[in-house]
Amino acid sequence: MKELQYINRFFLKYKGRLLLGLLVTIVAAVFKLFVPIIIGDTVNIVDEYIRGNVTDLEYVKSELIKNILLILGTTLLAAFFTFIMRQTIIVVSRYIEFDLKNVVFKQYERLSLNFYKQNRTGDLMNRISEDVGKVRMYAGPAVMYSTTTITLFIVVLSYMFYKAPMLTLYVIAPLPVLSICIYKLSKAIHKRSTIVQQTLSRLTTFAQESFSGISVIKAYGIEPRINNGFVTLAETSRDKNIDLARVQALFFPLMILLIGASNLLVIYIGGNQYINGEIDFGTIVEFLIYVNMLTWPVAIVGWVSSMVQQAEASQKRINEFLNEVPAIQNTTTKVETVEGTIAFNNITFTYPDTNITALRNVTFSVKAGETLAIVGNTGSGKSTILELIGRLYDVQRGTLTIDGTPIAKRNLENIREAIGYVPQDAFLFSDSIKNNIKFGKEEATDKEVMEAAKNAAVHKNIVGFSNGYDTVLGERGISLSGGQKQRVSIARAIIKDPKILLFDDCLSAVDTETEEEILQNLHDISANKTTIIVSHRVSSAKNADKIIVLEEGKIIQQGTHLELTNQEGYYKELYNKQLSEKEM
Numbered sequence: 001m002k003e004l005q006y007i008n009r010f011f012l013k014y015k016g017r018l019l020l021g022l023l024v025t026i027v028a029a030v031f032k033l034f035v036p037i038i039i040g041d042t043v044n045i046v047d048e049y050i051r052g053n054v055t056d057l058e059y060v061k062s063e064l065i066k067n068i069l070l071i072l073g074t075t076l077l078a079a080f081f082t083f084i085m086r087q088t089i090i091v092v093s094r095y096i097e098f099d100l101k102n103v104v105f106k107q108y109e110r111l112s113l114n115f116y117k118q119n120r121t122g123d124l125m126n127r128i129s130e131d132v133g134k135v136r137m138y139a140g141p142a143v144m145y146s147t148t149t150i151t152l153f154i155v156v157l158s159y160m161f162y163k164a165p166m167l168t169l170y171v172i173a174p175l176p177v178l179s180i181c182i183y184k185l186s187k188a189i190h191k192r193s194t195i196v197q198q199t200l201s202r203l204t205t206f207a208q209e210s211f212s213g214i215s216v217i218k219a220y221g222i223e224p225r226i227n228n229g230f231v232t233l234a235e236t237s238r239d240k241n242i243d244l245a246r247v248q249a250l251f252f253p254l255m256i257l258l259i260g261a262s263n264l265l266v267i268y269i270g271g272n273q274y275i276n277g278e279i280d281f282g283t284i285v286e287f288l289i290y291v292n293m294l295t296w297p298v299a300i301v302g303w304v305s306s307m308v309q310q311a312e313a314s315q316k317r318i319n320e321f322l323n324e325v326p327a328i329q330n331t332t333t334k335v336e337t338v339e340g341t342i343a344f345n346n347i348t349f350t351y352p353d354t355n356i357t358a359l360r361n362v363t364f365s366v367k368a369g370e371t372l373a374i375v376g377n378t379g380s381g382k383s384t385i386l387e388l389i390g391r392l393y394d395v396q397r398g399t400l401t402i403d404g405t406p407i408a409k410r411n412l413e414n415i416r417e418a419i420g421y422v423p424q425d426a427f428l429f430s431d432s433i434k435n436n437i438k439f440g441k442e443e444a445t446d447k448e449v450m451e452a453a454k455n456a457a458v459h460k461n462i463v464g465f466s467n468g469y470d471t472v473l474g475e476r477g478i479s480l481s482g483g484q485k486q487r488v489s490i491a492r493a494i495i496k497d498p499k500i501l502l503f504d505d506c507l508s509a510v511d512t513e514t515e516e517e518i519l520q521n522l523h524d525i526s527a528n529k530t531t532i533i534v535s536h537r538v539s540s541a542k543n544a545d546k547i548i549v550l551e552e553g554k555i556i557q558q559g560t561h562l563e564l565t566n567q568e569g570y571y572k573e574l575y576n577k578q579l580s581e582k583e584m
C-alpha cells in the first residue's frame with residue numbers, strides 16, 4: 001500500500017463527496033437489513049395463523065398488506081441510497097482518474113528528450129491509460145465494496161448473533177473458505193489476463209505496423225509472410241484467451257456451491273432448532289436471506305484484495321515516472337526578453353544515451369539579427385548545435401550563452417518562446433493545414449496564416465486543394481509531399497515571428513527555384529532575427545553573414561561565402577561540385 005499513498009492527496013481533495021458516499025453506503029446497508037426482518041415477521045404471522053394461534057383472518061390480511069408496503073418502501077429507499085452511493089464514490093473515482101491522467105501527462109511534457117529515448121511510446125501510453133484505470137478501480141469500486149462489506153458485516157452479523165448465536169456460527173463457517181477461494185481464483189485470473197493483455201498488445205502493434213508499412217509490404221509482395229506472422233500471433237492470443245475463460249468459468253459455480261452449502265446449513269440446523277422450539281420459523285427465512293446477502297461481499301473481499309494489488313503495481317509504475325526529475329530544469333521565473341546573440345565557447349557535447357561525441361571544442365558566435373549557415377557532411381553535428389540552442393540538451397563542457405548569459409541561467413520558457421524551430425523531419429498533426437500553421441501562434445488570423453504560407457512558398461499548393469487551408473492532413477486526410485510538409489513546417493515557424501529562427505536542413509526536399517524564393521522571403525522576414533540555416537546546399541548558405549563548416553563535430557572552416565570560396569577546403573569543393581551539377 002506504500003505506493004498507493006500517493007492517491008491520498010486526491011481522497012483529501014474530494015473528501016466532502018467521499019464522506020457523503022461512505023455515510024450513504026452505511027445507511028443503504030442498514031436499510032437492506034430491514035427487508036429480511038419484515039419478511040421473517042410476515043412468515044411468522046402466517047405460521048401463527050396456520051398453527052391456529054391466531055384466528056382473526058382480517059388481522060392477518062391487514063398485517064400482510066402493511067408488511068408488503070413496508071418491504072416496498074424499504075427496498076425503494078435502499079435502492080435510492082445505493083444509487084447515491086454509486087453517484088458519489090464512483091464519480092469521485094472518475095475525478096481522480098481525470099486528475100491522475102493530467103498529472104502524468106503534465107509530467108511527460110516536463111520530461112526531457114532523453115526520457116523519451118529511454119522509454120518506449122507503448123509503455124508511456126500504457127501508464128497513462130491502463131495503469132491509471134487500474135488505480136481508479138482502487139479509488140472507486142474497491143473503496144465502495146470494502147465499505148459495503150464492512151458495514152453489512154457489522155450490521156448483519158451483530159443482528160444475526162443477537163437473533164440466533166449458534167445458528168449464526170454454523171452458517172458463516174463456509175464464508176472464509178469462499179473468500180480464500182475467490183482470492184486465489186482472482187490471482188489466477190489476473191495472471192492470465194496480464195498474459196492476454198501482452199499478447200493482445202503484440203497483435204495490435206503487429207497489425208498497426210503492417211498497416212503503416214502497407215506500401216512496402218505490397219511493393220515487396222510479402223503479404224503471405226505478413227499474414228502468417230499475424231496468424232501465429234492471433235493463435236497465441238486465442239489460446240491465452242481460452243485459458244483465461246476456463247479459469248473465469250470457475251468463478252460463479254464456486255460461488256453457487258458455497259452459497260448452497262451455507263443455505264443447507266441454515267435449513268438443516270435452523271430446522272432442528274425450530275423443531276426444538278429454540279427459534280421461530282421466520283428466523284430461518286431471515287437467515288436464508290442474510291446468508292445470500294453476505295455471500296457477495298465475502299466473495300468481493302477476494303476480488304477487492306486482488307484489485308488493490310493490481311492498483312499498487314500500477315501506481316508503482318506511475319510513480320516511477322512521476323519521480324523522474326526532468327534533466328532540463330528552468331532555473332528562473334523572471335520574465336526576460338531575448339535579443340538573439342548566440343555564442344558557443346569551446347563546447348564539447350556527448351549524447352548521454354549513446355556516448356557519441358557529436359561536437360568537439362566548437363566555438364563561434366552569431367550576433368542578434370545575423371544569419372549563420374552551417375554546412376557539413378551527414379553526422380557532423382549540425383543538428384546537435386540547434387538542439388543545444390533550443391536547450392533540448394544541456395551543455396556538458398564549454399559554455400553556451402544567449403545575449404551573454406549562460407543558457408542554463410536564462411528563463412527556459414522565454415528562450416523557447418523566442419525560437420522558431422523547423423526540424424529536419426517535419427512533423428504535422430492530423431489536423432487542418434490552417435491549424436498546423438497556427439500551432440506556431442494560436443491566435444493568428446486567417447490573413448496571417450496565408451501570409452506565412454506565402455512566405456514559405458506553399459500558399460499556391462494549399463489553395464490548389466479542394467478544401468484549401470481547411471484540408472485535413474494525416475491518417476484521415478491527404479498526405480503532403482516531402483517538400484510541401486517542409487514548407488508548412490516553415491510557415492509554422494515564420495508565423496510565430498520569433499527572435500531566433502532555426503532551420504534544420506528543411507529545404508532539402510524542395511527544388512532550387514522554390515528554395516531561392518523561400519530564401520528571398522526569409523531575407524526580408526529575418527531582417528531583425530537571428531537565423532541559423534543548416535544545409536547540405538551551398539545555395540542555402542551563400543547569403544549568410546557567416547558560414548561554419550563542420551566535420552566530425554569540429555569546425556574546420558568559417559567565414560563568408562566569398563572568403564570560403566577563395567580558400568581551398570570543403571566549402572570550395574562543395575561549391576564547385578554543386579555548380580557543375582547545376583550546369584549539367
Ligand SMILES: Nc1ncnc2c1ncn2[C@@H]1O[C@H](COP(=O)(O)OP(=O)(O)OP(=O)(O)O)[C@@H](O)[C@H]1O
Pocket residue numbers: 351353354356357358376377378379380381382383384385424505
Ligand atoms: N538524439 C541522439 N542521441 C544520440 N546520438 C545522437 C542523437 N542525435 C544525433 N546523434 C549522433 O550525433 C552525431 C551528430 O548528429 P547530428 O544529427 O548532429 O548530425 P548532422 O550533421 O545534423 O547530420 P545530418 O546532416 O545527417 O542531419 C551522429 O553521430 C548521430 O548519430
